[in-house]
Amino acid sequence: MKVCVTGKHGQLATEFCSIAQSEKDMDLYSFPHNEWDITSLSQTQKILNDHHPDYVLNTAAYTAVDLAEEEQDKAFLVNAKAVEMLANECHRRKIKLVHISTDYVFNGKWYHPYTEKDDTNPINVYGKSKLQGEEIALEKGATVFRVSWLYSTTGKNFVNTMLRLAETKKQISVVSDQIGTPTYAKDAARWILKAIKQKLPSGLYHFSNEGVASWYDFAVAIFQLTKTQVEVIPIESKDFPTKAKRPYYSVLSKQKIKSHIQEKIPHWFEALQECLTEKRSIL
Numbered sequence: 001m002k003v004c005v006t007g008k009h010g011q012l013a014t015e016f017c018s019i020a021q022s023e024k025d026m027d028l029y030s031f032p033h034n035e036w037d038i039t040s041l042s043q044t045q046k047i048l049n050d051h052h053p054d055y056v057l058n059t060a061a062y063t064a065v066d067l068a069e070e071e072q073d074k075a076f077l078v079n080a081k082a083v084e085m086l087a088n089e090c091h092r093r094k095i096k097l098v099h100i101s102t103d104y105v106f107n108g109k110w111y112h113p114y115t116e117k118d119d120t121n122p123i124n125v126y127g128k129s130k131l132q133g134e135e136i137a138l139e140k141g142a143t144v145f146r147v148s149w150l151y152s153t154t155g156k157n158f159v160n161t162m163l164r165l166a167e168t169k170k171q172i173s174v175v176s177d178q179i180g181t182p183t184y185a186k187d188a189a190r191w192i193l194k195a196i197k198q199k200l201p202s203g204l205y206h207f208s209n210e211g212v213a214s215w216y217d218f219a220v221a222i223f224q225l226t227k228t229q230v231e232v233i234p235i236e237s238k239d240f241p242t243k244a245k246r247p248y249y250s251v252l253s254k255q256k257i258k259s260h261i262q263e264k265i266p267h268w269f270e271a272l273q274e275c276l277t278e279k280r281s282i283l
């Protein structure tokens with residue numbers, strides 16, 4: 001099976017490639033932004049024609065949630081228009097597209113884990129652009145994974161931001177009224193790989209680690225596990241204004257994916273432990 005991956009240096013692509021490269025029956029080709037810009041139709045066509053993959057995993061995205069409020073056109077170009085081109089080109093060649101979306105397609109007013117059937121209603125530009133992308137991909141027969149609060153050993157993410165801030169601060173204020181599930185990109189990559197290998201029916205799937213946390217809980221856990229001496233102060237979102245609004249609640253229900261892949265999904269705390277252990281070993 002041949003798989004082409006976009007956005008090679010992103011968190012999810014890095015983890016996916018690191019675990020999939022040892023798969024015996026998989027030929028893996030991953031492309032960084034400068035080799036495959038998904039907004040370029042000619043690059044997409046050339047790569048698909050040259051490689052004839054069975055699967056394309058699209059991890060490439062415009063992920064700057066706050067900046068997207070100012071760069072709407074760019075966010076929609078990468079997260080929606082480019083996905084439409086990719087979905088069309090894959091569909092035409094009978095290539096299976098696996099596309100990644102986000103918990104930010106929900107408005108967070110429903111305090112109950114969101115299922116794939118729940119109504120979407122994004123409250124920021126990033127979420128709106130991702131929703132348009134996933135809808136187009138689904139129309140063209142893709143498999144779409146919505147994931148939440150991704151982090152990994154490297155890259156721009158909450159774990160690395162907290163550890164960096166703790167180098168210079170004794171107190172860090174973190175919002176405690178936004179609830180979701182932190183997800184280790186390696187676990188998301190593992191489940192996406194299982195889904196590809198099991199040839200899961202196309203459609204929409206939710207995936208995150210198990211459990212529920214606020215950003216405050218997540219920060220406390222990061223500092224507890226790394227034995228970092230820092231005081232974490234819980235604050236409300238209204239006291240930490242950001243350009244983009246975020247949903248107050250965006251826990252994803254994983255019932256659908258669990259009915260197809262009967263393996264225990266790690267709890268977010270356990271996954272964080274694994275990530276921090278891995279991080280220590282590569283530092």
Ligand SMILES: NC(=O)c1ccc[n+]([C@@H]2O[C@H](COP(=O)([O-])OP(=O)(O)OC[C@H]3O[C@@H](n4cnc5c(N)ncnc54)[C@H](OP(=O)(O)O)[C@@H]3O)[C@@H](O)[C@H]2O)c1
Binds near residue numbers: 039102146
């Ligand atoms: N991060 C999260 O918390 C989170 C949460 C839920 C869902 N997701 C979704 O999960 C997926 C993976 O996220 P991630 O955290 O791994 O993202 P990431 O680390 O920000 O990586 C995204 C990658 O896409 C590349 N990229 C941007 N524009 C591109 C373009 N036009 N053509 C090709 N590559 C392009 C970026 O390259 P440059 O850096 O060179 O631009 C970057 O390497 C995305 O679909 C994202 O929307 C993320």
